[in-house]
Amino acid sequence: MSESDFEKGADAPRDDDVELLAQDADTEAPELEAPPAGPPATVPSTSTDVASSRISVVSEPVARTDDEEFQWHTGTKHSVEGVEDAIEFLDVHKAFGRNRVLRGLNLGIPENRISMILGPSGTGKSVCIKHMVGLLYPDQGDILVHGESVPNMVDDELFDMRRKFGVLFQDGALFGSMNLYDNVAFPLRQHTDRGEEEIAEIVNARLREVGLGEANEMMPNELSGGMRKRAGFARALVLDPDIVLFDEPDSGLDPVRTALLCELIKEIHEENGGAYVVITHDIASARRVAEFIAVLWRGRIVESGPAADLFASENPFVRQFLSGESQGPLGME
Amino acid sequence: MNGLLAAPRAWIETFGEIAGFCGQVLGQVFGGRVFRFFGEALRQAGILILSSTLVICGLVFIIGLQCGIEGAYFTRGTGTPTYAGVFAAWCDLRELVPYAFGYMMAAKVGTGIVAELGSMRISDEIDALEVMGINSMTFLCATRLLASWMVLPFVYIASVRSGFFASYLAVVVQIHEVSAGGYSLIFWMFQNPPDLLFSAIKAMAMATVIVLVGCYYGYNARGGPVGVGTATAKSMVLNIVAVHLIGMLGTQIFWGANPRAPIGG
Ligand SMILES: Nc1ncnc2c1ncn2[C@@H]1O[C@H](COP(=O)(O)OP(=O)(O)OP(=O)(O)O)[C@@H](O)[C@H]1O
Ligand SMILES: [Mg+2]
Numbered sequence: 001m002s003e004s005d006f007e008k009g010a011d012a013p014r015d016d017d018v019e020l021l022a023q024d025a026d027t028e029a030p031e032l033e034a035p036p037a038g039p040p041a042t043v044p045s046t047s048t049d050v051a052s053s054r055i056s057v058v059s060e061p062v063a064r065t066d067d068e069e070f071q072w073h074t075g076t077k078h079s080v081e082g083v084e085d086a087i088e089f090l091d092v093h094k095a096f097g098r099n100r101v102l103r104g105l106n107l108g109i110p111e112n113r114i115s116m117i118l119g120p121s122g123t124g125k126s127v128c129i130k131h132m133v134g135l136l137y138p139d140q141g142d143i144l145v146h147g148e149s150v151p152n153m154v155d156d157e158l159f160d161m162r163r164k165f166g167v168l169f170q171d172g173a174l175f176g177s178m179n180l181y182d183n184v185a186f187p188l189r190q191h192t193d194r195g196e197e198e199i200a201e202i203v204n205a206r207l208r209e210v211g212l213g214e215a216n217e218m219m220p221n222e223l224s225g226g227m228r229k230r231a232g233f234a235r236a237l238v239l240d241p242d243i244v245l246f247d248e249p250d251s252g253l254d255p256v257r258t259a260l261l262c263e264l265i266k267e268i269h270e271e272n273g274g275a276y277v278v279i280t281h282d283i284a285s286a287r288r289v290a291e292f293i294a295v296l297w298r299g300r301i302v303e304s305g306p307a308a309d310l311f312a313s314e315n316p317f318v319r320q321f322l323s324g325e326s327q328g329p330l331g332m333e
Numbered sequence: 334m335n336g337l338l339a340a341p342r343a344w345i346e347t348f349g350e351i352a353g354f355c356g357q358v359l360g361q362v363f364g365g366r367v368f369r370f371f372g373e374a375l376r377q378a379g380i381l382i383l384s385s386t387l388v389i390c391g392l393v394f395i396i397g398l399q400c401g402i403e404g405a406y407f408t409r410g411t412g413t414p415t416y417a418g419v420f421a422a423w424c425d426l427r428e429l430v431p432y433a434f435g436y437m438m439a440a441k442v443g444t445g446i447v448a449e450l451g452s453m454r455i456s457d458e459i460d461a462l463e464v465m466g467i468n469s470m471t472f473l474c475a476t477r478l479l480a481s482w483m484v485l486p487f488v489y490i491a492s493v494r495s496g497f498f499a500s501y502l503a504v505v506v507q508i509h510e511v512s513a514g515g516y517s518l519i520f521w522m523f524q525n526p527p528d529l530l531f532s533a534i535k536a537m538a539m540a541t542v543i544v545l546v547g548c549y550y551g552y553n554a555r556g557g558p559v560g561v562g563t564a565t566a567k568s569m570v571l572n573i574v575a576v577h578l579i580g581m582l583g584t585q586i587f588w589g590a591n592p593r594a595p596i597g598g
Binding site: 130133135155159160162163165167169170171173174175176177186187190191 | 449452453456457458460461463464465466467468
């Protein structure tokens, strides 16, 4: 960034100055740092100023206090009337080495609703899902599924608890050594005493639902990414689980299929009920199917609540994210 | 000083981890948990028979030819060509057949397991198994160990036969300084059923270690496709070292104090 960029914002200091000052004088730094430090309400007006808006994108200071970093995280939870939480996160912290991914996550996923977890790429949505099924353990805090603490379960309890779940992993996670049919039939064969005919009926119905009725015999490596996603989707639902976790079911699909998939999720949910958790980046999908939305950023919930409340939210981060604008608290970092 | 100790300490740590892992897998086999997935164990056994029997027997056949040729020329050099069978018998049964078996197991089965489990690990397939309420260690590792114990003794006996046959071909048919009967008399005089048992024990110890090491490195693979490659290489190194250690220890224990040779007193 050249000197001239700063001329308009006369009192805006150079970015390296800000960092230096921020390091040795924490008290002074917030005054010097024009854009992000202001109260939330003033931001929309300052963001029209060319110079300062650029600063907020390019040189967001690295060392931040929790107050600044979490200034948009009201953690407000607009509760859903008369519904209990199927899954609860209680002040969960999780770090991979120095990378602190979850930083005091408090989240409740309501029973019998389709919930969506939204958030920028790399904020820990997939990590969050892995905590729900006990694939990762929190460094601190607790996760409750139907009131039972997942991290404190012994192995056998954990395996029993997991049978409540149907999970679609981000990359599908189909078994590479089995063809599509066997992949979808696998949970039925392992956990039920159904005969092959009955299994065939269920599996073929599920595969047709996702438009893979013809691809029965194909191996996962012969499928496109979107086809693998859809097959994983079919496999996750084959046991009619109580809790369903979908990690980006719609990524890699064309717009029409995405819309159809959303319809399918709604239909199946109406039939089976249960808590559905869908992670997505697609706001249109969120508008279509979400009944409950939680926005995750920097390892905490910014805001969560019924979809209508969130789409009407005053929170600048939520507004920016749900409308997909480039201007606002979230930059490329 | 600390720097010097870092590498050995890491080895000891890894060794401890592997030992713990093997303990768990063995526990699942002996504790009977593995029989929940007996179908999978049978499937793995089938794969082992189909994919490994021929190549193991083939390698042992070549080794058997070599033992026969070396034995025939060596005993001709010492003026006792009728004793070619001694060299062939010992060379085949006690040393080289177990080694050849171990090498091929490490190269084919061991690395195969690392690559397969490793790629399952990095593409979240193992997580997917876990999430379906299936103990992935039992399903993937214990079944493979059980399968190898069910199948490999027979594969081994078959490979010993092919080695014997090759030695016979080399000594009797190719070099032809002893008659078939003379060769066989000596050949069978210098070994007895316990020798075959000891040899099989050697080979099964190798196979067990190879399968367990393969499972460990595959199951715990990290760091994407590159990580799987590194894990494969590491497992191969460890397996080759283990094969030689077991070969040496086996010879010491079974024949070191008593060569079981009908010579002199
Ligand atoms: N097994 C792991 N080891 C180390 N770091 C990890 C691991 N899994 C995730 N991370 C880190 O955790 C952070 C969050 O990852 P995660 O996959 O949850 O993101 P995400 O929100 O799902 O993103 P996307 O929307 O792109 O899928 C990333 O910074 C990633 O580097
Ligand atoms: Mg993700």
